Amino acid sequence: MDIFSELNPAQREAVEAISGPVLIIAGPGSGKTGVITHRVAYLIKVCGVSPHRIMAVTFTNKAAREMKSRLEQLLGALVRDLTLGTFHAICARILRLEGKKVGLDPHFVIYDEEDQISLLKRSLQEVGLDPKQYAPRAISSGISAAKSRLLSPKDFQKRSHSYFEEVVGRVYERYQQALTQSNALDFDDLLVKTVELFRGKPEVLAKYQQRYLHIQVDEFQDTNLVQYELIKKIGDKYRNICVVGDPDQSIYSWRFADLRNILSFEKDYPEAKVVLLEQNYRSTKTILEVASSLISANQQRKPKDLWTSNKTGELTNVIETYTEQEEAQFVVSEIERLVGEGAFKRGDFAVMYRTNAQSRALEEAFIRYGVPYRLVAGTRFYARREIKDMIACFKLTQNPYDTVSLLRIINVPGRGIGERTLSELSNWAKSLGISQYEALKHLSQLEGGNDERGYPSFNQRTRGALVGFINLIEEFRSQSRKLNLVDLFDLVIKKTGYKEYILNGLDGEERWENVLELRTVAGEYRDLPPPQGLAAFLEGVTLVSDVDGLEEGVDAAVLITLHQAKGLEFPVVFIVGMEDGLLPHFKSFGAPEQMEEERRLCYVGITRAKKLVYLVRAFRRSLIGSSSVSIPSRFLKDIPHHLVSGGGLWEEKENLVAQSLYSWGERTPASSFNTPELKDGDHVHHVQFGDGVVVSTKPVKDDVEVVVAFNGAVKKLLVSYAKLEKAV
DNA sequence: CGAAAGGCTCTTTTT
């Protein structure tokens, strides 16, 4: 195996520096991924290090999967012994194995953000605060900040300097108790508890230190203090720690990622070898120059000399459109134009935006024009109600102390268990000092009527409903030890009547499809022995991110947030919403550090592109209902004129508005294709959506807009583009 | 108890 043939001298240096700490500062497109995979391969193949003794941390599960498959090609089955994953996934694994040594039940569940907020609301009420007055999200962020600095509720309370912090401190304490009682961990806890484990049980730490001869961390600029603490601890014995990052691509400070980790690394490991990867293999000279001039405007930054031997390439297009609808239309027709010229295929395009809400106008345009696309995270799959309901059932099956899940599904589908019943149940449980689950179990064992333990006066019907529910959960629990995951899934559906419940509700068909999709996911865990299958499934679905679902090989444009785009590359990149207030976002106004982060975000977007960049903005944009005139992004001012075409730099604005109103009006209809006369009730066929029935038709401009009911979904389409075939 | 209707509040990024 020739590991080095494709590497330049700096990359080679980075791969070969296997002894002692290494800091690799890797500019965009500098072959970073290649370097870190080669490093691992080099360690194993050339240096004879056992894969079992290597830990590689990535930012997303997708990155981990990609690295794994690359390494599989180089190393084959050996990769299975590597520790490869995100901090959260790796910590979860460690805690399942070792947690009981610090009193953690290995059946713990992981709370995602929604679960967290719901628990936080209850905690707020329990300490006598009004969730409306104290935004749970803000509190949650405050708690996360505390945890990211490894501060316990007590520590945090001692240090609170403001009224808000004091409130956070009070809620934090209660919230943490509630988590413990529910035998649940939030995302931050996965990291914090692992550090606590290592602090409290030196022999456990010693075991891991002994094991991990080499540690490698990607996207180091986006790690927080706890994460740094973790690698410092585990790597303390051998000090073979390799961190890779780029300060200019640090875009997660709001998640308490701390750039100072890079400085700390140099301080804590003064012997560290520093390698700079400055040659860019991805982009054209023009793109790199646009990106560099943008990022140079940041004050808090070490200058870098990025260069490329790639071609000069095309100018960057700066475009103004009238509204966000027109913006979307421009993007779609430009994609189709370039595809039509044969220069690119649809999968070569990415459309990036600051906020998820911006994807809607884009989606509508793609649908109207019948152009295929892939959306990364719409209403995110795992955040959907039906999915969360199902998952709550499984969480409760694994861990009946999970109060958040219990409260979520105790009356879903409706079982006649209302608010009053629940508060009575909760009070009763509290007075006995037991969990709600235990209270319910106790209730099911009592004969009817009151007893001396303060048994609440549920009427017969309510009592029946509660007992029915707890028996259901008990059945799931006992079956979960015998059935494979798919059979368990079907049992849950059948016994809860969830299918009927969903199908009778709004968007029933679509939501049932989602449940079936979750069942397919469950199928991936079918072959694991019963209890592990459930545990692995839950861990999988809780720690997945949406980029993880971006499957390769589909020839369609990608719609993605700028944050999610980190680490990806595309021949053509559109960044839409280049307006002050969106990019940079409002929230960064008046906060210079955040403003610099917004600029880095834009930089990340531009540097994803290989060949062509479009910076698009709308003159008017509607934000939450009302439309208003927008101001071009201040970042556009940082881009030199000679690198730009499209005339959209903002000095020339007046002209452009007038021009833009007309210039994208003329579309090139798919005229050679059969564009049938359609009327209501006609049966039609569409390549992507299948068979449907025309609901209504409406003439617009020089085209006809038809509304078609496809199997389960209703779409608005333009006749000239949608390539509808009339069925006979 | 639950469904339906009406009023409210917000606007970011996610492991």
Add this chain to the structure above:
DNA sequence: GAGCCTTTCG
């Protein structure tokens, strides 16, 4: 424009 909460009515 939507999701969340409260109110109202059956």
